[in-house]
Amino acid sequence: MKKLILKAAVVLSTICPLSPDGVAAQTAEEVETGNRLAAVLRAGRSVVSNSQDLINNPDITDKGLSGDVFYEQVIEAYLEANGEPPLHDGLEPLEQKLTETQLDAMVTVIDANQEIINAEGVAFKGFIPAVFARLVNEQFADKIGTSAMVKVTAPSELVRNRMARPDTWENSVIEEKFKDSSWTEGQPFFEETNVSGTPAFRMLIPEYYSESCLSCHGSPAGETDVTGFPKEGGQLGDLAGAISITLFR
Numbered sequence: 001m002k003k004l005i006l007k008a009a010v011v012l013s014t015i016c017p018l019s020p021d022g023v024a025a026q027t028a029e030e031v032e033t034g035n036r037l038a039a040v041l042r043a044g045r046s047v048v049s050n051s052q053d054l055i056n057n058p059d060i061t062d063k064g065l066s067g068d069v070f071y072e073q074v075i076e077a078y079l080e081a082n083g084e085p086p087l088h089d090g091l092e093p094l095e096q097k098l099t100e101t102q103l104d105a106m107v108t109v110i111d112a113n114q115e116i117i118n119a120e121g122v123a124f125k126g127f128i129p130a131v132f133a134r135l136v137n138e139q140f141a142d143k144i145g146t147s148a149m150v151k152v153t154a155p156s157e158l159v160r161n162r163m164a165r166p167d168t169w170e171n172s173v174i175e176e177k178f179k180d181s182s183w184t185e186g187q188p189f190f191e192e193t194n195v196s197g198t199p200a201f202r203m204l205i206p207e208y209y210s211e212s213c214l215s216c217h218g219s220p221a222g223e224t225d226v227t228g229f230p231k232e233g234g235q236l237g238d239l240a241g242a243i244s245i246t247l248f249r
């Protein structure tokens, strides 16, 4: 992550050499915040993923996976992936507030889904990382209001949930940047732009299929997966989607 931030700072200083330091500093801060929100979301999804066998066990009716327990696991997963905890002294107040709100949203979602997670006699409950992430992003939107947005989107031909459809900006970044063979894998795209007339910092972070995704998103295309959706025919390393961050100014 540090590397990405550094890269971002370098890009900034080359594309806007004349801009006042304050503007560059604001954008660098926003890039850091965007990376952090994406990393917290990923940590949350990884905890759901690591708990998937437990969640899918039809015989354990008290799985002990409360919001509080989940919270501790997310902090740990984040620490392991990023070398520092998601919350620490030294975060800017806005970054702190957004991160806390996102973690709160996770606790709310896990607490609200206890009945499903603990359902007796049901093995596959549909409580998977992608669904969890969508619920968390919705809950985050409820809590934070109109100052920021976190969304998972995808190339339009891959979208399963219509809520995830890319908007015009997301679509053009996916089509023109991420799908371009010269785009460095994993590199985010960000810029200052407008959302419905409101100035905003927007950032899109590409995600790719790993082996674990292909039981649902892999081959043969069209075959129904365990969630009831037709598989996309995706292959290892293909562009799968993107985490989209908007910080309104």
Ligand code: HEC
Binding pocket: 128, 130, 131, 134, 152, 153, 154, 158, 159, 160, 161, 162, 164, 207, 208, 209, 210, 212, 213, 214, 215, 216, 217, 225, 226, 227, 229, 240, 241, 242
């Ligand atoms: C158990 C099956 C399953 C697995 C495994 C799985 N997904 Fe999904 N994925 C889904 C379902 C179902 C949705 C729709 C979720 C919803 O209702 O919002 C989805 C949604 C998504 C989305 C959001 C866009 C959309 O289509 O709605 C992305 C991006 C995505 N998956 C990528 C991945 C990646 C990357 C992996 C592996 C790390 C993965 N998925 C693993 C089933 C799966």
